[in-house]
Amino acid sequence: MTIPTVTLNNGVDIPQLGFGVFQIPDDQTTVAVTAALEAGYRSIDTAAVYGNEAGVGRALTASGLPREELFVTTKLWNADQGYDNALRAFDASLAKLGLDYVDLYLIHWPTPARDLYLESWRALERLAAEGRIRAAGVSNFQPAHLDRLLDSSALTPAVNQIELHPGLQQDDLRAFHRQHGIATEAWSPLAQGAVLDDQAITKIATRTGKTPAQVVLRWHLQLGNIVIPKSVTPSRIRQNLEVFDFELTEEDMTSIATIDRGLRTGPHPDQLN
Template sequence: MSTSHPQTVPTIPTVKLNNGVEIPQLGFGVFQVPDDETTTAVSAALEAGYRSIDTAAIYGNETGVGRALAASDIPREDLFITTKLWNADQGYDATLRAFDTSLGKLGLDHVDLYLIHWPTPARDLYADSWRAIERLATEGRIRAAGVSNFQPAHLQRLQDTGDLVPAVNQVELHPGLQQAELRAFHAAHGIATEAWSPLAQGAVLDDPAVTAIAERTGKSPAQVVLRWHLQLGTIVIPKSVTPARIRQNVDVFDFELTAQDMTAINATDRDLRTGPHPDQFN
């Protein structure tokens, strides 16, 4: 990490997963970042203090993430790297092959978290994929196993047929789509909730509840929403390619929302999806 940069690097709290592994509560996502821009963006994030990087096979930028990790002098044990199994690669043998491909692109000998990207229920392969992921966990090639975009029925099936309870379910979550029922299922089964699209791609940033708190606290609307996630206990992975925004998104540990603030933001839930519904996406 550059020592010339005047910025003080924040200490990011961690969430302990159901297998004892700790994940930074705030990480850096690279969804929709082109591979040739990813290295620069991830390097800026590492310099700003992020230690958790979230990518996926379908993003096409695992190689770019790997280049940034290779160029960094941050010890591997201080980093938390997540990638995801794409839908076309589901199934037991295909999952093992896809994992090897991702690991090669990242240039790593293990990842910290490996997720099934979508349940794609019409394919009906996610239980087979999960068995392969359980094997990778047993072999020590992934430190924690999880899923993404799973609904309670999908999670229940893994619990009924598998040996491991997913450590994480990464889902679309923001003030406009608060997923209370799903979060309650997670809490009851020891599954950590991780939010993708935590700012609803900007759609919640002009909510009056958010802008009023931003004005009062002197923080940006995005910082207010990220703080709301943190105080809910959610793991959150904002994405940006702008260095100033990357730094701003991690600068959320020097203020707190009041109980009234949380209540005001909680009241803005409105079933606002920016992505597909997991039951229909195949």
């Protein structure tokens, strides 16, 4: 099985389906990431605030996989924003991961009340220029935040990782991304299970012989989203990869489009500081 890739605006390829480790304790992360790598995942998404970068690093080292076959993402936490702070935080993340570089580094939240994301972005520009990150991006940025970055920097974010699932489809933000060549990556792609009982999804699952989670992941892929489901259950980790042997019809996609209800499982980006 080959996982398709998305080519970012700087020419770097990212697997379209990766593995997230949000809320997995560090001592369990090594086991979970090992199971994911054995199942065939090659993209792992972590963050400084998750407290499990070391666990990810242990699994990557133990896997014996060539570094160039792996795609590793981590994120700058809010308290570490600012130019010098961001550079120090990146060094700390890199040391915990046990890597010489990361493939994608994201500003985790815009935290507009701090108003430091432009300074943080300057640090990411430097890291990209030095080759210590292959791609620079952001997470949870709204169009107004992205506009400020675009106006102040020659470097366009490669990715914006946002909460995105059938209950929160973010049509306007995805359209902004397309306009500016920014890839859309979905966190909480299954809405922590909150959309899996929706009739539009269960009906498709019954017809296709797939699980509701597989239907939702397939929906993301057909929209062109990069998606990072998370699980600690080996069978589900494998199951989340089994989404390349079926397709949703146009009618299916239209049906799922009707269940957008502004459902957030996390905070609104304008309100988290």
